[in-house]
Amino acid sequence: MSQQVFADRIGKSKSWVDKIERGVRRLDKFSVLHDIADVLQVDVQLLLGRDPERSPDTANCVDQVEVEDIRQALERYERLGTLFEAAPIEPIPLTDLEKSVSHAWMTFESANYAALARSLINLLKLGPAVEEESEERDRPKAANLLSQIYQIASSVLRKLGEPQLAWLAADRAISAAQRGDDPLLIGTATTRVANALRSLGxxxxxxxxxxxxxxxxxxxxxxxxxxxxxxxxxxxxxxxxxxxxxxxxxxxxxxxxxxxxxxxxxxxxxxxxxxxxxxxxxxxxxxxxxxxxxxxxxxxxxxxxxxxxxxxxRLVPERRAHHYLDVARGYNQVGNLPEAGRLLVEASRIAPLEIRCRPIAHQVISDVLRRSRGAAPALLVSMAEELRLAA
Known part of the structure; x- marks a missing residue:
């Protein structure tokens, strides 16, 4: 990336970039650091000379660094434009966004939450920019795609035990669907809002x-x-x-x-x-x-x-693994711990991150192990050790 292209993307002059690179000028505004990190697609902690704080027990799941990146993406308000010193987001063609959203749905239905979180961080920034820059006739379609992005984000965040963020994303999903004028999309967005409300008690x-x-x-x-x-x-x-x-x-x-x-x-x-x-x-x-x-x-x-x-x-992996987790809870309730353990292992085989990423799954695993007194499946014990769960 040339100095000029980089300068344009962060809203600065080429001379400013040159002085920063040569050490003539100090880079001391945290907001600008965030903009640079966005453009370079790196964690802002790296620009500060620190390694990102990643949890050692995530087992290839979504960690707090990625959740925080999603939070920041949700908190961006591109429509306020020049009121903030935010780096402009370069939109992509509507057809490319449509393909990316379709892929995100497939990734969600496969319960590959780690990969999905990484793509969501980008989609949550691109979606509003694409809608803003679309021609008038394409605005409803762009808004509907943005609603889908927010809905996927809401569902993932709720699974990860982030109900407040899930509610924020779902609320944004309804607003976008209203702009897209698709009653059925408004309906599905409503289920995300309701699920977030349920998670909030x-x-x-x-x-x-x-x-x-x-x-x-x-x-x-x-x-x-x-x-x-x-x-x-x-x-x-x-x-x-x-x-x-x-x-x-x-x-x-x-x-x-x-x-x-x-x-x-x-x-x-x-x-x-x-x-x-x-x-x-x-x-x-x-x-x-x-x-x-x-x-x-x-x-x-x-x-x-x-x-x-x-x-x-014939159901998607996310649905099947989710069901096995639910039924494992049922077996746990009636005291059939071996069957509960077997279903947890089976759920992990179908969609590993549906079990490894969800706090509710961790609770069930710990409870089954605590009550099993050595009778739990070896694979469940191994999984608990990888996740560093206390029985």
């Missing part, structure tokens, strides 16, 4: 939000809703059932699951409209998860054993 608010938007989505679908409309409506009902279960509201959870079941029979399995994976099998997964939240481990296990294996195998 506001389950009743999450329940009300899911139900309200689910009804609106279906009413806007017309007399013959499409499978996509049914899928988003059904996803909202499923997340509502989880919020109800978290509240201890068994009747509401059951009613929402029953309604989702009826819609899922219309949609069928094997579809993934708006990245919902909605269908009869995914409804069964949520029925098991809701049972675990209610403390009904036996009910979760009975649901699990009734799921058609072939339909289950």
């Amino acid at each position: 506001r389950s009743r608010a999450a329940l009300d939000l899911n139900i309200q938007v689910a009804q609106k989505i279906l009413s806007q679908g017309g007399p013959a809703p499409t499978d996509a409309v049914y899928s988003v409506h059904g996803a909202l009902l499923l997340q509502g059932s989880m919020a109800a279960a978290h509240c201890g509201d068994l009747p509401t959870a059951r009613e929402l699951l029953r309604s989702a079941d009826q819609i899922a029979d219309v949609v069928g399995d094997g579809k993934n409209h708006y990245w919902t994976s909605f269908g009869p099998t995914n409804v069964a997964l949520h029925r098991a998860a809701a049972a675990v939240e209610l403390g009904e481990g036996r009910m979760a296990i009975n649901t699990h054993v009734s799921i058609d294996p072939e339909s289950f195998q």
